[in-house]
Amino acid sequence: MKNHDAFEVRDYIRERYGAIAEQDDATADSACGCGGSKTGGGCCGSAADVTYNEKLGYSAAEAASVPAGADLGLGCGNPLAIASIKSGETVLDLGSGAGFDCLLAARQLSGTGRVIGVDMTPPMISKARRNAAKSGFANVEFRLGEIEHLPVADATVDLIISNCVINLSPEKPQVFREAFRVLKPGGRLAIADIVATKPVPDALREQLESIGACVAGAALVSDLQAMLKAAGFARVEIEPREASRKTIAQWTKDATVADFVVSAYLTAYKS
Numbered sequence: 001m002k003n004h005d006a007f008e009v010r011d012y013i014r015e016r017y018g019a020i021a022e023q024d025d026a027t028a029d030s031a032c033g034c035g036g037s038k039t040g041g042g043c044c045g046s047a048a049d050v051t052y053n054e055k056l057g058y059s060a061a062e063a064a065s066v067p068a069g070a071d072l073g074l075g076c077g078n079p080l081a082i083a084s085i086k087s088g089e090t091v092l093d094l095g096s097g098a099g100f101d102c103l104l105a106a107r108q109l110s111g112t113g114r115v116i117g118v119d120m121t122p123p124m125i126s127k128a129r130r131n132a133a134k135s136g137f138a139n140v141e142f143r144l145g146e147i148e149h150l151p152v153a154d155a156t157v158d159l160i161i162s163n164c165v166i167n168l169s170p171e172k173p174q175v176f177r178e179a180f181r182v183l184k185p186g187g188r189l190a191i192a193d194i195v196a197t198k199p200v201p202d203a204l205r206e207q208l209e210s211i212g213a214c215v216a217g218a219a220l221v222s223d224l225q226a227m228l229k230a231a232g233f234a235r236v237e238i239e240p241r242e243a244s245r246k247t248i249a250q251w252t253k254d255a256t257v258a259d260f261v262v263s264a265y266l267t268a269y270k271s
Helices: 006-021 050-056 060-064 100-109 122-135 172-182 208-212 221-231 242-248 255-259
Strands: 090-094 114-119 140-144 157-163 183-196 234-241 261-269
Touching: 006 122, 006 208, 050 060, 090 100, 090 172, 100 114, 100 122, 100 140, 100 157, 114 122, 122 140, 157 172, 172 183, 172 221, 183 221, 221 234, 221 261, 234 242, 242 255, 242 261, 255 261
Parallel strands: 090 114, 090 157, 114 140, 157 183
Antiparallel strands: 183 261, 234 261
């Protein structure tokens, strides 16, 4: 088996998603899920497709409330559906992309609190900042950085969201340690991501394209639970969404990936 080191994986992910960010807003919604058609995978419907957004858990009104190009169709769920955002909270989005979930979070905060998006891809940060400016939200900012090394101070965040990103990290335990560090006591995670329900074959794990398509880097549910608890989190819950397999099967050239992974909602709390 070919083992890709963390630097190689991050460089590939940065290049892949940077290319998606640099598409024109008029064509950016041709991506869908992590295996967007512009990057070599199949397509499960465009980001502008109400049916696809509804499968992820967004309403048509939510999808229509952001600027063109903010929703790149790269998610695998709706973390805001399980976040229970409260007025005045500070929300952090890990791997914020073009700003879709950040802008929806800001809308829910109704001018209170603060939303911080962190992404390691410069074109995504630029795109997200433009989208925030178009939306007119003064309480949203985007920071360039890696989710394994967050540019965020200790104990300053109430809620961390993320949408189909942590599976891409080659250092997941470090992601959860960083999340725990920046959360206030009583803070929480509300994450939509891809998880493995049984071991992913080595032949898939060695393919950078399959890692970039959000399937080959997925961790087993039991391993994620152990990572979160080791980082200090309590009340860890992971809810696999079996209905997602049909969509995930279209993210790579090998439809059998859906035999091993599903999307899931993950919640955890810092005591």
